[in-house]
Amino acid sequence: MTFIKDLEERIETVKQGGKTKYHEANAEKGKLFVRKRLELLFDDNLDIEDAFFANCMAGDLPSDGVVTGIGKINGQNVCVMANDSTVKAGSWGKRTVEKILRIQETALKLEIPIIYLVDSAGARITDQIEMFPGRRGAGRIFHNQIKLSGRVPQICLLFGPSAAGGAYIPAFCDIVVMVEGNASMYLGSPRMAEKVIGEKVSLEEMGGARMHCTVSGVGDVLVKTEEEAIDYARKYMSYFPANFRNQPPVHEPKSVKASEKTIVDIVPENQNAAFNMFDLIDQIIDEDSFCEIKKEFAKELVTGLARIDGHSVGIIANQPRVKGGVLFTDSADKAAKFIQLCDAFNIPLLFLTDVPGFMIGTKVEREGIIRHGAKMLSSMSEATVPKISVIVRKAYGAGLYAMAGPAFEPDCVLAFPNAQIAVMGPEAAVNAVHANKIAQLPEEERSAFIKEKQDAYKEEIDIYRLASEMVVDDIIHPNQLRNELIKRYEVYADKSLPFTERKHGVYPV
Amino acid sequence: MEKLVASMAGNVWKIVKHEGDSVGAGEDVVILESMKMEIPISAETDGVIKELKVAEGDFVNEGDEIAVIE
Known part of the structure; x- marks a missing residue:
């Protein structure tokens, strides 16, 4: 039956993602293929995938550069959106955006967590009228994220760039894990910064993972490899319920770390x-x-x-x-x-x-x-x-x-x-109250005076006194x-x- | 070469390592005093103190250079 063979061939083609040269370029940077990432993230790969054939008529845009679906993490169903950077650098077209919106809306309906695996150059400028300004345009992704916030856990694993508007996906997540050297977030690229405001700066310096996790605070967790990022996400999830209506899962109790020090x-x-x-x-x-x-x-x-x-x-x-x-x-x-x-x-x-x-x-x-x-x-x-x-x-x-x-x-x-509970510590308090007196005292009497006042102050803020007052x-x-x-x-x-x-x-x- | 800087404004309370001393990552080089607290400033890498730029009693601002480790 030729239509079965045709289906199988088409599936195989789409599953391969973009051209070999892009796979090779990614591999050189230590970046895994999107389907490999999903395999590592879930207990047993994706269970459900929708719009697998999105934009299949275009020929060179398999799944329109994004994989969306549901799989299990620690036994819990979780929605996922994962950019495929071998397809036009993971950029967003009309169907890419629609796929992201639909998986978010699924997370909202089912009240289950959603993970964003981000690795995208941003909007396809050639498609802007279809994907940027309208009701189902990219802005809606953020609107949905804001609606999801606090209802279900939202996690972002940043494996590559997250540029311009795309940089808001991490911003609205509960937590952002960034892979050092590959992950970046910025509103305008270094090239744009040079053109528009005359600043010469490297990508690492302006929007790199280390900068965001140590200086700006837009990133939360800095990791060396994608595997480490995925392990972190799986561990992180183990503390959370599926949504705000439920209690966190209870694990097997363990004793504290052995130590000679109490x-x-x-x-x-x-x-x-x-x-x-x-x-x-x-x-x-x-x-x-x-x-x-x-x-x-x-x-x-x-x-x-x-x-x-x-x-x-x-x-x-x-x-x-x-x-x-x-x-x-x-x-x-x-x-x-x-x-x-x-x-x-x-x-x-x-x-x-x-x-x-x-x-x-x-x-x-x-x-x-x-x-x-x-x-x-x-x-x-x-x-x-x-x-x-x-x-x-x-x-x-x-x-x-x-x-x-x-x-x-x-x-x-x-x-x-x-x-000690107090408005300020004994040293500062004695100085604040008795500064003039201390200055007037002869040098040799000062330390005795200060000590006496500090001791009196310590007595006043004694913890048993505060317990007696039921503080x-x-x-x-x-x-x-x-x-x-x-x-x-x-x-x-x-x-x-x-x-x-x-x-x-x-x-x- | 690592430049060690003050993590916050304060006074240099104690010099722990002097020029020529070797230090390990995480070891204290200088202790500041600020907000009535001892604030240890420790090396991030192993090395030798090439230059110490502060003396006990000096006031330092956040970001001021304290030592150069090589």
């Missing part, structure tokens, strides 16, 4: 000395369960998903090892998005607080640290998932507020026995923290608390 050994008594917050995190979470987000960006604050006794939890922790754990514009921004992500998908929050406050000085005021800090406070405040704040060492000033302090309806605030809900033995968290998260899991009635807030952005 939490008591890890946290220095001296409030000002640095320590590595990751050592503490390791002692409360299930071994190997940490999935860090924005590892290379604003390192003074650690954000990541983890599991405690098999249950997903989102950790926001000050990192005293970097910039003293002080909050900056970028760290506040980083926290705000992470908190929204966890709250959207019912992942409880854990704040590990050791913060001297928000940074002060001209530089940060000019950057708008007040409005960036307000973003963090507003996301944290609105989060209705179980929310626990642990005062590890210090919580000074607005730092206390940003880290889910008592006023922001955390389910509880737990403190370690040497914790903190409990003071716990640091080595008991994990057990305490397991018990409390179990209890708070049934919490139901709508934040407030309104259309939506007017957010500080």
